[in-house]
Amino acid sequence: MSSNNTNKQSLTPGDLTWDRFIYPRGTKSQKTISAYVEALDIGAKFPPIKVQRVFNYTDEQGNGNPEAVITVIVDGIHRWSAFKEKGLKEIETIEFKNQPIDYQENKTALLLESAKCNTSHGDRLSPNDKKRIARDIASSDPECRYTESSLAEKLGVSQQTVNAWITDIRTRQRTNRGSIIIRLSRLGWTQEKIAETTKMTQGRVAQIINNTSFGKINNLLAQGRDMKYIASHYNMELALAWALRLEGKTDQEKFKELEWGLRTWDQWNFNECDERFGDDWPGRIPAQLVAHTLFYFTKPGDLVLDPMAGGGVVPDVCLAFERKCHAFDLAPSDSRPEIEYHHWNPQKGTWPLAKKPDLIFFDPPYYTKKAKEYEKKAGKAAPSISSFTKKEYEAFFKDFFNLAHENSRPSTILAFLNADWRDFESTPATEENTDKAITTYDYNRLLSAAGWKITHRIECPLSSERMTGNMVKKMQDRRILGTIGRTLLIAKKS
Known part of the structure; x- marks a missing residue:
C-alpha cells in the first residue's frame, strides 16, 4: 500500500483477506455476488471497500505470522467477491484506521465496525446475525468493556433488545463463587476438584456448601417476584435458581x-x-x-x-x-x-x-x-x-x-x-x-x-x-x- 494524505487506495483483490471472525454474517450470499457481477458487466460503480491493515494476525486455524502486516476486509465482502469473480485486477479501498493496528487487541472492535456498516447498506444484517454477534462479544468480554448501549448503537437495535439477547451471559459472568460452588457440588463434583477449579481452599469450599442457605426463595415467590429477579437477587444463574426452587x-x-x-x-x-x-x-x-x-x-x-x-x-x-x-x-x-x-x-x-x-x-x-x-x-x-x-x-x-x-x-x-x-x-x-x-x-x-x-x-x-x-x-x-x-x-x- 502506497502512502499519501488520504486513506483511499487501489489494491488488487488478492491483496485482501476475508477474516471470518470479523465477518458479521453466517455466510456470504451468492445471489448478491451474482447481482454485483451483472452490475459490473454494465459498468456500475461501487463505493470503496473498507479495509484495515493489521499485525499480530492469526486466521481461524491459528496460522499466521505475528510480525507480518496484512489487509483484512472490514466491509464489502460481496463487492470483493464479485471483483474476484470478474477477474478485475484493481479495487478501490478506504482504510478504517490509517495506520496498522494490533489484530488481537482490536478484533472485536473490527467486528462491531463491520456489523455497523452492514446495518445501513447492502444486505442488511438479520436479527439472528445481530443476536449472534452480541452474544459472541458478550461471551468473550467478562469485564463488560462493551456495554449493552454500545452494542445497541453498533448493531442498530435498542438497548432493551441487546439486554434480552445477552442477559443470561452477563448473569453468569456476575455469578458469585458461592453459587458456582453450590452448582458444582450438586452436579457431583468432589470438594477437592471444586477447590482446584475455583482457586479456593477445600475447607472454604466445604464451609460454603454446608452453610449456604437460600430459604428466602419461597418468600420472594410469595411476594410475586419472578425467577429472573430471584436469580439476580442471589447473584446466580437462572438454572440454579430453578434447581433450588424445585429441590x-x-x-x-x-x-x-x-x-x-x-x-x-x-x-x-x-x-x-x-x-x-x-x-x-x-x-x-x-x-x-x-x-x-x-x-x-x-x-x-x-x-x-x-x-x-x-x-x-x-x-x-x-x-x-x-x-x-x-x-x-x-x-x-x-x-x-x-x-x-x-x-x-x-x-x-x-x-x-x-x-x-x-x-x-x-x-x-x-x-x-x-x-x-x-x-x-x-x-x-x-x-x-x-x-x-x-x-x-x-x-x-x-x-x-x-x-x-x-x-x-x-x-x-x-x-x-x-x-x-x-x-x-x-x-x-x-x-x-x-x-x-x-x-x-x-x-x-x-x-x-x-x-x-x-x-x-x-x-x-x-x-x-x-x-x-x-x-x-x-x-x-x-x-x-x-x-x-x-x-x-x-x-x-x-
Missing part, C-alpha cells in the same frame, strides 16, 4: 412446575428451546427433550455423562432434576466451569471420567450440519468432527461407541441423539448422492457393532418453521425432499 419435588412435580407437560409416547415434539436452560449455541437442543430422557431412563442421584456439552443444556437440566453430571466439550465457555475441556480422540482410548456413568447423553454434531459454526469454536489441533469426511466421521463413532462400551457398567444406558443428513441441498430426491449421506441406519449399525443393543427409538422432529414459504415452494417445484427428522436411540450394553 425435593418429584420428577412429575418438576415437569408441572416448569409447565412442560410429560409425554407418554415415543414421539417428543418440541419446537422451541427453553431459554431457562443452556446457552444459545449451534445445534442447541430443547431442555424438555433432555428432561424426558432423564425421567424415563434415570433416577435422582444417577450420574450422567455429556461428552459434547455445547451450551450446557444437559448439565442445567440435570441440576434441576437432581442428577449428577460431568460434561465435556471441545470449546467450553469460561462462564460454565462445569463443562471441562476435552478433545475426543477415541483411537487413543482416553476416557476422562473416573466413575462409570449411569447414562451417557450423546448429542454430537449432525455430520456437516452447522460445520462453519463448529469450526469457529474448534481449532487446527483439535478439529470438530463436522470437518471430517464421511469415512472419518463413521470411524470416529465406531471408536467412540467401543470406548464408551468399555468404560460403562452393565446397566449403563446410552442415549444417542442425531438426525439423517442427506445431500438434498438444491438436489431432487431421485438425484441425491447417497455417498454423502449419514442416516440413523448407519448409527444403528455402528452401535450394534460396538456391543450396544437398541431398546427404544424415539422421534424428536426438528421444527419445519425455519423454512420460509418461498423455500418450500422452490423445493416443491424441484421435487427436493428435505428432512426435519431427528431420532433419539436408547441403547444398553448387550
Whole structure:
C-alpha cells in the first residue's frame, strides 16, 4: 500500500483477506455476488471497500505470522467477491484506521465496525446475525468493556433488545463463587476438584456448601417476584435458581412446575428451546427433550455423562432434576466451569471420567450440519468432527461407541441423539448422492457393532418453521425432499 494524505487506495483483490471472525454474517450470499457481477458487466460503480491493515494476525486455524502486516476486509465482502469473480485486477479501498493496528487487541472492535456498516447498506444484517454477534462479544468480554448501549448503537437495535439477547451471559459472568460452588457440588463434583477449579481452599469450599442457605426463595415467590429477579437477587444463574426452587419435588412435580407437560409416547415434539436452560449455541437442543430422557431412563442421584456439552443444556437440566453430571466439550465457555475441556480422540482410548456413568447423553454434531459454526469454536489441533469426511466421521463413532462400551457398567444406558443428513441441498430426491449421506441406519449399525443393543427409538422432529414459504415452494417445484427428522436411540450394553 502506497502512502499519501488520504486513506483511499487501489489494491488488487488478492491483496485482501476475508477474516471470518470479523465477518458479521453466517455466510456470504451468492445471489448478491451474482447481482454485483451483472452490475459490473454494465459498468456500475461501487463505493470503496473498507479495509484495515493489521499485525499480530492469526486466521481461524491459528496460522499466521505475528510480525507480518496484512489487509483484512472490514466491509464489502460481496463487492470483493464479485471483483474476484470478474477477474478485475484493481479495487478501490478506504482504510478504517490509517495506520496498522494490533489484530488481537482490536478484533472485536473490527467486528462491531463491520456489523455497523452492514446495518445501513447492502444486505442488511438479520436479527439472528445481530443476536449472534452480541452474544459472541458478550461471551468473550467478562469485564463488560462493551456495554449493552454500545452494542445497541453498533448493531442498530435498542438497548432493551441487546439486554434480552445477552442477559443470561452477563448473569453468569456476575455469578458469585458461592453459587458456582453450590452448582458444582450438586452436579457431583468432589470438594477437592471444586477447590482446584475455583482457586479456593477445600475447607472454604466445604464451609460454603454446608452453610449456604437460600430459604428466602419461597418468600420472594410469595411476594410475586419472578425467577429472573430471584436469580439476580442471589447473584446466580437462572438454572440454579430453578434447581433450588424445585429441590425435593418429584420428577412429575418438576415437569408441572416448569409447565412442560410429560409425554407418554415415543414421539417428543418440541419446537422451541427453553431459554431457562443452556446457552444459545449451534445445534442447541430443547431442555424438555433432555428432561424426558432423564425421567424415563434415570433416577435422582444417577450420574450422567455429556461428552459434547455445547451450551450446557444437559448439565442445567440435570441440576434441576437432581442428577449428577460431568460434561465435556471441545470449546467450553469460561462462564460454565462445569463443562471441562476435552478433545475426543477415541483411537487413543482416553476416557476422562473416573466413575462409570449411569447414562451417557450423546448429542454430537449432525455430520456437516452447522460445520462453519463448529469450526469457529474448534481449532487446527483439535478439529470438530463436522470437518471430517464421511469415512472419518463413521470411524470416529465406531471408536467412540467401543470406548464408551468399555468404560460403562452393565446397566449403563446410552442415549444417542442425531438426525439423517442427506445431500438434498438444491438436489431432487431421485438425484441425491447417497455417498454423502449419514442416516440413523448407519448409527444403528455402528452401535450394534460396538456391543450396544437398541431398546427404544424415539422421534424428536426438528421444527419445519425455519423454512420460509418461498423455500418450500422452490423445493416443491424441484421435487427436493428435505428432512426435519431427528431420532433419539436408547441403547444398553448387550
